[in-house]
Amino acid sequence: MGMKERLAAKIPAWRERVNRLKRDYGPFKVGEVTVEQIFGGIRGVQISVSDISYVDPNEGVRLRGYTIPETLSLLPKVPGSVYPMMGGLYFLLMVDEMPTMEDALEVEAEWKARGEVPGHVFDLIHAMPLSTHPMTLFSQAVMALQSQSVFAAEYSNGLAKKDYWEYYLEDSLNMTAKLPAIGAYIYNYKYQNGMYIPPNPDLDWSANFAHMIGKGDNKEYQDLCRLFFVLHSDHEGANVSAHTSHLVASALSDIYLASAAGLNGLAGPLHGLANQECIRWLLNTYNHFGRLPTRDELAQYVQDILASGLVVPGYGHAVLRVTDPRFTAQLEFAERFMPDDELLQLVKLGTEVIPGILLATGKAKNPYPNVDAINGTLQYHYGVTQFDFYTVLFGISRLVGLTTHAVWSRIFGKPIERPKSLTTKMLEEMVEGLPPMGNGSGAKG
Numbered sequence: 001m002g003m004k005e006r007l008a009a010k011i012p013a014w015r016e017r018v019n020r021l022k023r024d025y026g027p028f029k030v031g032e033v034t035v036e037q038i039f040g041g042i043r044g045v046q047i048s049v050s051d052i053s054y055v056d057p058n059e060g061v062r063l064r065g066y067t068i069p070e071t072l073s074l075l076p077k078v079p080g081s082v083y084p085m086m087g088g089l090y091f092l093l094m095v096d097e098m099p100t101m102e103d104a105l106e107v108e109a110e111w112k113a114r115g116e117v118p119g120h121v122f123d124l125i126h127a128m129p130l131s132t133h134p135m136t137l138f139s140q141a142v143m144a145l146q147s148q149s150v151f152a153a154e155y156s157n158g159l160a161k162k163d164y165w166e167y168y169l170e171d172s173l174n175m176t177a178k179l180p181a182i183g184a185y186i187y188n189y190k191y192q193n194g195m196y197i198p199p200n201p202d203l204d205w206s207a208n209f210a211h212m213i214g215k216g217d218n219k220e221y222q223d224l225c226r227l228f229f230v231l232h233s234d235h236e237g238a239n240v241s242a243h244t245s246h247l248v249a250s251a252l253s254d255i256y257l258a259s260a261a262g263l264n265g266l267a268g269p270l271h272g273l274a275n276q277e278c279i280r281w282l283l284n285t286y287n288h289f290g291r292l293p294t295r296d297e298l299a300q301y302v303q304d305i306l307a308s309g310l311v312v313p314g315y316g317h318a319v320l321r322v323t324d325p326r327f328t329a330q331l332e333f334a335e336r337f338m339p340d341d342e343l344l345q346l347v348k349l350g351t352e353v354i355p356g357i358l359l360a361t362g363k364a365k366n367p368y369p370n371v372d373a374i375n376g377t378l379q380y381h382y383g384v385t386q387f388d389f390y391t392v393l394f395g396i397s398r399l400v401g402l403t404t405h406a407v408w409s410r411i412f413g414k415p416i417e418r419p420k421s422l423t424t425k426m427l428e429e430m431v432e433g434l435p436p437m438g439n440g441s442g443a444k445g
């Protein structure tokens with residue numbers, strides 16, 4: 001039985017769970033919204049439900065209930081490797097069940113069958129100036145695939161609401177199948193003189209990306225891709241890219257339109273683009289000393305950065321209150337395969353020195369490293385030195401999560417989103433006559 005049939009078998013029970021909540025507890029109040037939150041990025045307001053993943057502040061992300069170490073250990077591995085197949089991860093996220101080897105291989109086979117990228121997508125990339133940011137090219141390529149949307153075609157022919165999910169799934173499989181080839185094409189176009197390497201049918205989805213950028217002989221980089229793509233696949237349902245793609249799909253825009261919208265959010269410096277800032281900071285720090293600094297030298301350097309009003313990239317998180325387990329998983333990889341790398345030494349020194357300094361400021365709620373504190377170091381080590389491409393790697397992985405959210409939103413028949421906005425005058429009238437209450441727990445300014 002394939003992924004679609006296994007998913008279909010689960011739908012009635014899931015629909016009943018959600019229907020019971022809506023039917024029997026519709027008026028139940030989940031939370032309240034404060035003035036501070038309205039002006040503060042609706043931070044922490046519980047506005048959506050995601051069973052695909054959940055970020056526990058003290059534990060990090062759980063994918064379908066599994067922690068990062070559990071996910072890495074339980075997913076079926078590529079034969080000869082200790083790192084998982086992304087096909088297995090897609091099955092886990094989509095079906096809500098840990099896949100067998102057969103399940104994982106089946107998704108990988110589906111991807112291979114659907115992987116050919118239409119020529120017009122490559123033509124579009126070529127039509128853009130070489131200086132275009134790779135995230136722009138990536139988003140455009142995904143948009144260009146929209147002409148193939150099965151959902152869009154079927155919808156215009158008349159489609160029952162209960163069946164929407166099937167066509168979202170079809171589009172999701174068709175699109176995700178092509179992501180490694182599109183990513184590799186952009187990388188080669190921008191940085192490798194337009195070199196073209198066709199996919200290798202013997203390789204899994206993740207390793208094929210490595211192969212298509214010319215790292216077909218590098219087993220370690222293939223493993224890094226397997227690890228990286230699993231780790232970045234999802235991080236709850238309400239971060240910028242997840243929320244954006246969800247919002248767009250709520251208008252029944254198809255997977256391609258919703259995914260491109262999500263990528264455009266990911267391309268922002270406060271979201272996915274942060275990883276290029278982190279590697280830049282590490283390299284600048286290393287180059288400042290011309291060698292690995294001592295503990296004291298690094299401590300002083302970080303103090304100076306804070307004193308000048310800058311943040312320390314790679315540290316802190318809006319939700320997490322511990323070291324990001326995705327950081328730890330990549331650190332373990334690095335310790336295993338590249339223990340002598342100088343930048344890795346700097347990353348490790350940072351984890352010993354920086355948290356104490358950030359804690360002492362009494363400001364940062366989380367002084368520990370996040371995933372971006374190490375992402376770039378690993379890519380850099382294996383020769384992917386073009387920082388601006390790192391967000392594309394992130395995006396290739398994240399679309400696996402975002403498409404799963406979209407399919408499940410259609411399974412639940414979620415309606416178009418339309419929250420309400422107020423005017424400043426309305427808020428002023430609401431607080432009229434009340435004594436001042438202060439600026440809440442963390443409002444800026």
Ligand SMILES: CC(C)(COP(=O)(O)OP(=O)(O)OC[C@H]1O[C@@H](n2cnc3c(N)ncnc32)[C@H](O)[C@@H]1OP(=O)(O)O)[C@@H](O)C(=O)NCCC(=O)NCCS
Pocket residue numbers: 274275306310311312313314315316317318319358363364365366370371372442444
């Ligand atoms: C990730 C980040 C944006 C989260 O922001 P947040 O939720 O507002 O974090 P906090 O609530 O802990 O911030 C409270 C204060 O501590 C400061 N702070 C948090 N992390 C910091 C860091 N790494 N370096 C210096 N100061 C930091 C904030 O700037 C804020 O200061 P302010 O009140 O003067 O504005 C923030 O930690 C940060 O800027 N980190 C560095 C950039 C980074 O690593 N980005 C990638 C994230 S995956």
